[in-house]
Amino acid sequence: MQVRNSFKLALLKQMLLGFQLSAVSSNSMSVPERKNAIKLSADAAMVFARGSTRWTRGLVAGLSENSNNEDLLRGILGKKYERLSLPCRSSWKIPRSRKILKRCLGLCSRRKKATATQHDVKSGSTLARRLVKKRIQVLKKLLPGGESMAGFSLLDQTLDYAVSLKAQVDIMRRLLKISKASNLNK
Amino acid sequence: MSSRRSRVSEEEINELISKLQSLLPEARRRGGGRASAAKLLKETCNYIRSLNREVDDLSGRLSALMATVDNNSAEAEIIRSLLRS
Numbered sequence: 001m002q003v004r005n006s007f008k009l010a011l012l013k014q015m016l017l018g019f020q021l022s023a024v025s026s027n028s029m030s031v032p033e034r035k036n037a038i039k040l041s042a043d044a045a046m047v048f049a050r051g052s053t054r055w056t057r058g059l060v061a062g063l064s065e066n067s068n069n070e071d072l073l074r075g076i077l078g079k080k081y082e083r084l085s086l087p088c089r090s091s092w093k094i095p096r097s098r099k100i101l102k103r104c105l106g107l108c109s110r111r112k113k114a115t116a117t118q119h120d121v122k123s124g125s126t127l128a129r130r131l132v133k134k135r136i137q138v139l140k141k142l143l144p145g146g147e148s149m150a151g152f153s154l155l156d157q158t159l160d161y162a163v164s165l166k167a168q169v170d171i172m173r174r175l176l177k178i179s180k181a182s183n184l185n186k
Numbered sequence: 187m188s189s190r191r192s193r194v195s196e197e198e199i200n201e202l203i204s205k206l207q208s209l210l211p212e213a214r215r216r217g218g219g220r221a222s223a224a225k226l227l228k229e230t231c232n233y234i235r236s237l238n239r240e241v242d243d244l245s246g247r248l249s250a251l252m253a254t255v256d257n258n259s260a261e262a263e264i265i266r267s268l269l270r271s
Contacts, residue, residue, distance in 0.1 A: 001205055
């Protein structure tokens with residue numbers, strides 16, 4: 001799964017804009033400052049390219065927590081900034097889908113509630129379910145805005161986020177390659 | 187944005203799961219066969235973590251070089267490379 005070229009182009013453009021706005025090429029910044037400016041530009045650019053969805057709003061909320069970031073965020077996001085800062089009204093899929101989701105993931109035990117037997121051992125599927133629950137908690141922390149998501153939305157947003165991240169990495173790699181090449185020519 | 191209620195079909199869910207699997211680097215090597223939910227989630231989390239680490243690393247490396255780059259020519263060159271691939 002990949003993003004369109006138009007996504008990558010928008011990401012690139014806004015990222016370079018971010019570099020300009022934060023004067024990355026000037027010598028007045030310390031290296032850690034420059035790195036943070038680059039990273040912030042890359043994230044804001046990715047949000048811009050993707051537009052409004054739950055993880056982008058989550059990411060903007062997270063980045064906005066640091067008031068120093070506000071100027072650059074506004075500079076890169078422009079009019080989108082206000083829209084992306086609005087609190088999210090959760091859209092929920094009917095709970096029935098969670099059962100379907102669990103079945104598709106192989107998590108439902110079709111057996112009826114078993115009566116107590118000699119074996120007091122947790123069945124394989126119970127352990128699997130516990131493990132899955134744990135890992136879903138981890139995923140929620142990794143995904144911007146993930147804490148308020150569940151079920152299908154969580155996975156759907158995860159896929160969307162991962163695909164966008166991949167594009168972000170791709171553009172930054174290309175930029176690095178070109179920067180190195182142009183450095184050699186100096 | 188109003189809250190939406192919508193039914194998610196089994197088909198949509200299966201499609202989502204297979205898209206996630208095909209995105210993950212290891213899935214491509216293995217080629218087919220359905221991984222368990224736990225494995226899928228673990229690999230997804232690892233993948234996202236590694237992408238985030240890479241962004242962090244690239245940011246660091248770019249910070250050392252950005253002082254010398256001409257933004258316009260860099261942009262033009264990247265656009266050219268995107269259109270070629």
